[in-house]
Amino acid sequence: MPSPARRIAHFDLDAFFVSVECLLNPALKGIPLVVGVRGDRSVVAACSYEARKFGIHSAMPMRKAEQLCPNLTIVNGTRGEYSRYSRIVTDIISEAAPIFEKASIDEFYIDLTGMDRFFNPLQWTLDLRQKITDTTGLPISFGLAPNKMLAKMATNAAKPNGWKKLELEEVQAFLDPMRVDAIPGVGDQTFRTLLQLGIESIHELRNANLQLLQKYLGKHGADLWQKAQGIHTSEVAPWQEAKSISTETTYDQDVLDPAFLKQELIRMTEKLGFELRQDNKMAGCLTVKIRYPDFETTSRQASMDYTFYDDELIRQANSLFELLYRKGQPVRLLGLRVSELTEEARQTNLFQDTQRKAELYKAIDAVKNKFGKTALFKAGSTKNNK
Numbered sequence: 001m002p003s004p005a006r007r008i009a010h011f012d013l014d015a016f017f018v019s020v021e022c023l024l025n026p027a028l029k030g031i032p033l034v035v036g037v038r039g040d041r042s043v044v045a046a047c048s049y050e051a052r053k054f055g056i057h058s059a060m061p062m063r064k065a066e067q068l069c070p071n072l073t074i075v076n077g078t079r080g081e082y083s084r085y086s087r088i089v090t091d092i093i094s095e096a097a098p099i100f101e102k103a104s105i106d107e108f109y110i111d112l113t114g115m116d117r118f119f120n121p122l123q124w125t126l127d128l129r130q131k132i133t134d135t136t137g138l139p140i141s142f143g144l145a146p147n148k149m150l151a152k153m154a155t156n157a158a159k160p161n162g163w164k165k166l167e168l169e170e171v172q173a174f175l176d177p178m179r180v181d182a183i184p185g186v187g188d189q190t191f192r193t194l195l196q197l198g199i200e201s202i203h204e205l206r207n208a209n210l211q212l213l214q215k216y217l218g219k220h221g222a223d224l225w226q227k228a229q230g231i232h233t234s235e236v237a238p239w240q241e242a243k244s245i246s247t248e249t250t251y252d253q254d255v256l257d258p259a260f261l262k263q264e265l266i267r268m269t270e271k272l273g274f275e276l277r278q279d280n281k282m283a284g285c286l287t288v289k290i291r292y293p294d295f296e297t298t299s300r301q302a303s304m305d306y307t308f309y310d311d312e313l314i315r316q317a318n319s320l321f322e323l324l325y326r327k328g329q330p331v332r333l334l335g336l337r338v339s340e341l342t343e344e345a346r347q348t349n350l351f352q353d354t355q356r357k358a359e360l361y362k363a364i365d366a367v368k369n370k371f372g373k374t375a376l377f378k379a380g381s382t383k384n385n386k
Contacts, residue, residue: 007144008236009110009125010151011132013089014139014160016106017046020085021075023137033073036062045077049160083284083305087340089132089140096128101236102342105306109148111236122165129163146171149232152184171230176203183227190224193217202228245275245283248335254293256330265321268336269313276308276338284340286313288320291333299335300324306342313338 013019017035022028032051034044042062054069066072086105093100099111112121125144132140139161143154146168154174158164166174180202181191193216199205205213206228213221226232247268255261265288276283287301300320307313317336325331 006146007112007114007116007121008146008148008151009112009121009142009144010148010155011093011108011110011129011140011142012152012155012159013106014141015046015048016085016138017077017082018048019138020081021078022048023085024078024081025075028073028075031073032056032069032071033075034062034065035075035077037076038062038066038074080305083303085136085138086306087284087303088136089138092132092135093128096131099236099238101238104342109151109236112144126163146230147232148234148236149184149227150174150230153178153182156182172206175228175230176201176206178202180205180224180228183224186224190217190220244337244339244341245272246287246335246337247271248289248333250291250333251331254330254332255334256328258325258327261325261331261334262318262321264334265317265336266314268334269317270310272336272338273308273310273313276341281341282306282308283313283338284342285338286316286320287335287337287339288317288324289333289335289337290321290324290331291335292326293330293332295332297333298324301337301339303340306340 018028018033021033021035030050031048032054033048034051034056035046036042036044039062044056044058044060044062044065046058047056047065051065051069051072054065054072056065056068056072062074066074082105089106089108090102093108093110097110098115101109103109110125112124115121115124122144125142129140129142132138141155141158141161142163143151143156143158143166144163145151145154145166150166150171154164154166157174179191179200180186180194181188183202186194194200194205197208197212197216199208205224208225210222210225213225215221217224249264249268272283283304284306285301285303287299289297289299291297300323302316302320304312304316
């Protein structure tokens, strides 16, 4: 059984992209709505609860969604607004929570373990939820439970726009009736394997033969068996831990050529973009740093739509460089940093305007992983001159 001492809250902004679109245009409320664009290659990035009644879900081909609901309303994604609202919610939670983890653009974990000595954890969580709703106008659900997995599952059970508190003695009764694919991390392939073994419910998984699960699912089978008992030991990773990724170069000779510096900027940006994609993280802030021969160091940063794509990062880096660089002065050091990191690639990549781009970068990264990070580079980077 999960440890009775832990108390984890999980917040999830309901149908986040759709909710933001409805804030921007209230006429969209209450109708079957999806975020995306029409097209044979397009998929549903997000859908309203009204659309879900027709069997529509995220990542579904848009053509199929239109067939399921002929009166479906489709709106293009407003990525900048999603980032802005996500930051507002992050700031509210950051000011209130002792330890929190931003798991994605619309999902947060808060560790309230031991805080019952100072306040009622449920009332505190309710008050925080109300503040988020009052400030943003967005619906948000939460679960309060003895560990992260149970908190997330409690949130899913509370949706839309609700909450659920799960006590230790309620865990098994809560889990047992559910299908095994209600456990976070159980995908279609694992679900099919479990069905082939005659296991459909969490109750059946809990009572399954552990050796049998390990035979067909390896270590994942043992992990699932534990989760069926309500056991999950993953800790809330403080938001500050995934703070930034940076790179910088100190030149042997001071650099006076601005064209060379811009080429260097591209090289650095490609390096950071590759690292972000390998870690499945996106950045919401970028900083450029310049140090001159007298060791005076200046920097400038700017928030941006969450991204891990080189071209978007390069555009932001160039813009900051132009604002920061003192023309005619040699440069001793050039640096670049991306921060406000979060794991939200899986959501942003569903937009039509990034689908082809995602496929391109996936191919580029495959080459880099096979032949080395410098196997491919943009024509404008300094690698092309070496």
